[in-house]
Amino acid sequence: MGKVIVVTSGKGGVGKTTTSASFATGLAAQGHETVVIDFDVGLRNLDLIMGCERRVVYDFVNVINKEANLNQALIRDKRVEKLSILPASQTRDKEALTEEGVSGIINELKEKFDYVICDSPAGIEQGAVMAMRFADEAIIVTNPEVSSVRDSDRILGMLSSKTVRAETGGEPIKEYLVITRFNPSRADSGEMLSIEDITDLLAIRLLAVIPESESVLSASNIGAPVIMDKDSRAGQAYEDCVKRYLGEDLPHRFLALPKKGLIDRLLGR
């Protein structure tokens, strides 16, 4: 039976889809059958970041409405063998996500895959609730900024009340924290919250800190998850994130300012 992991945050634009795409790609690259589902019905983005937007025929809502079966809707990634994507519908809205429909699809996916990654939409409404509803674990994506942290706290509250696990009194959902867009110099100067502030406020296990990086934007635009960019700091941080999740004990990198080399100094960089 596969594990269902929701990637969520409350606030929009913090990096949920980027994290979902890279995390799923990383798990698949490590040899685990992985599927990533876009729950952002009406604002379909995951397919763009995964670079499969031209291959979408059927989507999540088609499967819920039994207009297509799962195999018709699942898109196999061309670069990573064990990775599949279930895209969202662009023409419908979140109301199309019925509890019964979502439950059926997730159960079917759990049979076939080791990991089912649910990329949640922003907010705390239907779409976000359905994305977390059947989760076994949760990755909370937060920016080092007070409103993002508070929204994450709210989402953590919902995870412990609105999920099937919470309602049936099962084992609590395992919660992990991923801090994205971290900029050490701005944290040092107090413009951003520090890692300690965030972990103190949210009190959950820190899985990774992803540094703010130009490569995230360019990766989205070329449709390749940033984890595939092995030279970028963000890509390496996601790589660590996946390995840490799978049990490796790795130190957190990119938390401090990189030391300037002699040439940088001479060139005034």
Place this chain on the structure above:
Amino acid sequence: MEYKTTNIKADKFTFPVVELLTTELESFFNEMDIRTSQAPAFFLNAPLVLDFTKLEGNSVTFLELVVDYLRTRGMNPLGVRGCPLTLAEKVDELKLAVLPEERKPRKPVARKDDSISIKTIPSEVPAVHNVFHTRTVRSGQKLTAMDGDLTVVASAGAGSELIAAGNIHVYGALRGRAIAGVGGDKSCRIFCQKLDAELVSIAGTYRLSDDIDDRFRRQPVQIFLEGEQLQVQLLSETP
């Protein structure tokens, strides 16, 4: 308008309930005589409730005689429950109150040699019910303890709400709202390991985060009422 002569409020009392198990008056009177003689002080002027739920076949006269018997023996039947509709008029005439049925289902079999059983209703006792929580209270979550103390062995996040009729204890950071003594109990207190609350209130007197002195920030404190004033005190400075 403002009422000056009376306060009307709801309250709970415990009354003995006399469960009637037979319509044979003779044996009822005999047994009742024995029971009252065993504990005369208990029965003198005792308010009683007559329970008809286990009784099969009863009459208007029966009810009247039972009430008459109890009243002449110095007892004070206040009301009935489980009384068939046929007796409604008599109940009214005898100035008895009609009380609701017992909430819990009970065992239907009674002891054979007992024609009456007397018991108190435990559910009527106002119970203290403390609430204990061990996970972080998240923004948007609300914990309540309407009949006792609320204890959180974790932190309570900004935007969370803790509400208790009694005291509130937070063995972590208190960043949300803490509202103690909601029933009006002014002796209630709020305790926390790290004060960063948005609002604290005891029995309706509240203080916002802005009005809390900076020296108490992120410190272990207790908060209590002194007169009409909310006082914050460092736990390290308690006498």
